[in-house]
Amino acid sequence: MITSPHQRYQQTQLHTAPPSQLLLMLYDGAIRFVRMGISGIEEGNFEKTNTNLCKAQAVIHELTAALNFDYxxxxxxxxxxxxxxxxxxxxxxxxxxxxxxxxxxxxxxLREAWDTASKSLNANVDNV
Structure with a gap:
């Protein structure tokens, strides 16, 4: 159940974002979770490591599921x-x-490459 204004904002952002923005959000999440997993290893906090590296794997599975094999x-x-x-x-x-x-x-x-491609695509659409 969404209760806080921040959670409502995030939910709205997720439902209204264009596909290119959703892809970047997935990359941001994976990057954040991998960084937290690395931090857990450095701290010797193996629960933190496991939790965050598993979350990163789940996000990468989502990235895989989002692939369009027509390309x-x-x-x-x-x-x-x-x-x-x-x-x-x-x-x-x-x-x-x-x-x-x-x-x-x-x-x-990869996040940088997708961000650049997204900006290029948006620039081309704006010029049409």
């Missing part, structure tokens, strides 16, 4: 996402931050 790049992205999930499982099982840091770097790069 050839979707297969490549699917393989990248699968690798990221594998690395997050590895980081979580071994409590090793290196695989999680690798995933974080990929997520940051």
């Amino acid at each position: 050839p790049i979707a297969k490549n992205l699917s393989q990248v996402y699968e690798y990221m999930i594998h690395q997050l499982i590895n980081a979580n099982m071994k409590k090793n931050k290196k695989p999680a840091e690798e995933v974080l770097s990929y997520l940051l790069d």
